[in-house]
Amino acid sequence: MKNIGASPCQPDMTALDQEFHFLAYPDHVLLFMLDGDGRCEFVSPSWSLFTGREAVRELGDGWLEHVHADDRERLARGLDEARRARREVRLLFRSRREDGIYRWFVSQGMPRPDGGYAGLCFDVTAYQEGEAEAERAAQHMISLLRQTRLIGVVLDLRGRVQFSNGGLCRLLQCPGAELMDCHLFERHLSAGDRRLLAELYPGGVQSAQFPAEFESELLARDGEARRISWHAMTLRDFSGRTRNTVLIGDDVTELHRAEEKLSLSARIFDASNHAIVVTGLDGSILAVNDAFTSLTGYTREEAVGRNPRILQSGRHDADFYRQMWTTLLESGHWYGDIWDRRKDGSFYPKYLSISVIRNAAGEPTSYSGIFYDISERKTIEERLDRLAHYDTLTGLPNRCLLLDRLEQATGRALRQGGKVGLLYLDLDHFKQVNDTLGHGAGDELLKAAAVRMRSAVRAADTVARLGGDEFVVLIPDAGSDADLARVAEKIVEALAPPYEIEGTTVSAEASVGVAIFPDDGVDIHELMKHADAAMYQVKQGGRGFFRFYHELAG
Numbered sequence: 001m002k003n004i005g006a007s008p009c010q011p012d013m014t015a016l017d018q019e020f021h022f023l024a025y026p027d028h029v030l031l032f033m034l035d036g037d038g039r040c041e042f043v044s045p046s047w048s049l050f051t052g053r054e055a056v057r058e059l060g061d062g063w064l065e066h067v068h069a070d071d072r073e074r075l076a077r078g079l080d081e082a083r084r085a086r087r088e089v090r091l092l093f094r095s096r097r098e099d100g101i102y103r104w105f106v107s108q109g110m111p112r113p114d115g116g117y118a119g120l121c122f123d124v125t126a127y128q129e130g131e132a133e134a135e136r137a138a139q140h141m142i143s144l145l146r147q148t149r150l151i152g153v154v155l156d157l158r159g160r161v162q163f164s165n166g167g168l169c170r171l172l173q174c175p176g177a178e179l180m181d182c183h184l185f186e187r188h189l190s191a192g193d194r195r196l197l198a199e200l201y202p203g204g205v206q207s208a209q210f211p212a213e214f215e216s217e218l219l220a221r222d223g224e225a226r227r228i229s230w231h232a233m234t235l236r237d238f239s240g241r242t243r244n245t246v247l248i249g250d251d252v253t254e255l256h257r258a259e260e261k262l263s264l265s266a267r268i269f270d271a272s273n274h275a276i277v278v279t280g281l282d283g284s285i286l287a288v289n290d291a292f293t294s295l296t297g298y299t300r301e302e303a304v305g306r307n308p309r310i311l312q313s314g315r316h317d318a319d320f321y322r323q324m325w326t327t328l329l330e331s332g333h334w335y336g337d338i339w340d341r342r343k344d345g346s347f348y349p350k351y352l353s354i355s356v357i358r359n360a361a362g363e364p365t366s367y368s369g370i371f372y373d374i375s376e377r378k379t380i381e382e383r384l385d386r387l388a389h390y391d392t393l394t395g396l397p398n399r400c401l402l403l404d405r406l407e408q409a410t411g412r413a414l415r416q417g418g419k420v421g422l423l424y425l426d427l428d429h430f431k432q433v434n435d436t437l438g439h440g441a442g443d444e445l446l447k448a449a450a451v452r453m454r455s456a457v458r459a460a461d462t463v464a465r466l467g468g469d470e471f472v473v474l475i476p477d478a479g480s481d482a483d484l485a486r487v488a489e490k491i492v493e494a495l496a497p498p499y500e501i502e503g504t505t506v507s508a509e510a511s512v513g514v515a516i517f518p519d520d521g522v523d524i525h526e527l528m529k530h531a532d533a534a535m536y537q538v539k540q541g542g543r544g545f546f547r548f549y550h551e552l553a554g
């Protein structure tokens, strides 16, 4: 043993290796020196302060006696090997203080130039306990993960599953044992999210910049894709190295779908070529789309905050709007054709569909109106209507429209009392015009005769062409026989004068049979038949005049 002065606790600075002198006194570092045989020849004063024992008791092999029995042999062998090999060593051991408490130390030893060995001991009990605490925390976390409905998984640094809870098993439809040790993301990441692998595990090892929050799409066993929002926490060992990563996941698939639906709705709203307007329950406009502006002429800024009444044409009465609201409030919807007015004052017909928008609780929150211009459709409808109800040559109502109006007139006469007159007309010798002047001339005569008939009766009367040279005049409010006779007379007179057709004078008088509802027929078909019969009698009787059906019967 080297002489280290009057007191073995007081280090002889001249004897200390110069490289350690600045560490001679700090309380938290314990210094020791071993001689060439591995026996302790010096401990720093801090050693005694720490252990509560006199330094002299630590010398020789004394210090080893206080090392924990489980650590002693390993420590002595480690030091001995390092001293002999003349290399540094780092060892962890427990040493007992005089009060009986064991503390954890890390001993860092290095060879001295004179063949001896020098070392520093640090009290790392706090770290060790921290480590145990971290382990306890990890276990606690795992037990929490077991209980939660959230998805919980502990991964090692290569991304392999070390623990997974029921949430993950349910999500992936895999038993926990099957997931154990498998690489979670390599195995379950959807094709669209594969790029994440290289970000999370570049070179197969967890990135130092592993994100604290990220989303990934995982494929379950049946191929269903679920989007998971992850929160990552790293578990570190006492030296600060990452040991494991705990991921807590939330299945946000439905949320994502809802968001996508919402953004889809927003895109549809903007992209729709149908005008869309959303109002609050008070009717004030909350939002309009571009098509609304194109159709109505009102910009978003001009429309928002105002009432859709700005679009009203004034062509519908208050009753129309009252019924619209009643239907809307009762059934949640209203749809139909309606006339509106643009900002520039022009009118246009539109198809409008209004719906009540409700929240998840079913309470109405707003109204949505979708509409589009139906001018073109209206024009086509009108054209079709004309084709179906009017004679193309003369422009007069055809048989279909006549029967319709006749039905209405007789119905009204039945309800209110009153009479309906029906005049059945056939031009006399019309065939001759066709035969002598041609079909074109015949057409001209038919058109001219139509104009004359139309001008011989009132606006409320209907002049219809049944086909060929047959016409019917409907007098919905016929009055007396004398009145009807006057109308028939006027028509005969109107048609009597000759026509000037293509430079030729042509005559085509008319024979007229008159039937009265309800006297001469129980329904419109009988009435038509009897008027025709009366007309036939006129033809037989010489043509060019009129006769009442009841005269035949008489």
Ligand SMILES: Nc1nc2c(ncn2[C@@H]2O[C@H](COP(=O)(O)OP(=O)(O)OP(=O)(O)O)[C@@H](O)[C@H]2O)c(=O)[nH]1
Residues within 6 Å of the ligand: 393, 426, 427, 428, 429, 430, 431, 432, 434, 438, 439, 440, 441, 442, 443, 446, 467, 468, 469, 539
């Ligand atoms: N130009 C023309 N002729 C038509 C049209 N439709 C039918 N006709 C012809 O009209 C004629 C009608 O003939 P009728 O009424 O039977 O003969 P009519 O010469 O008038 O004889 P009465 O009625 O007995 O005086 C036929 O020759 C049809 O071919 C048409 O749209 N244009």
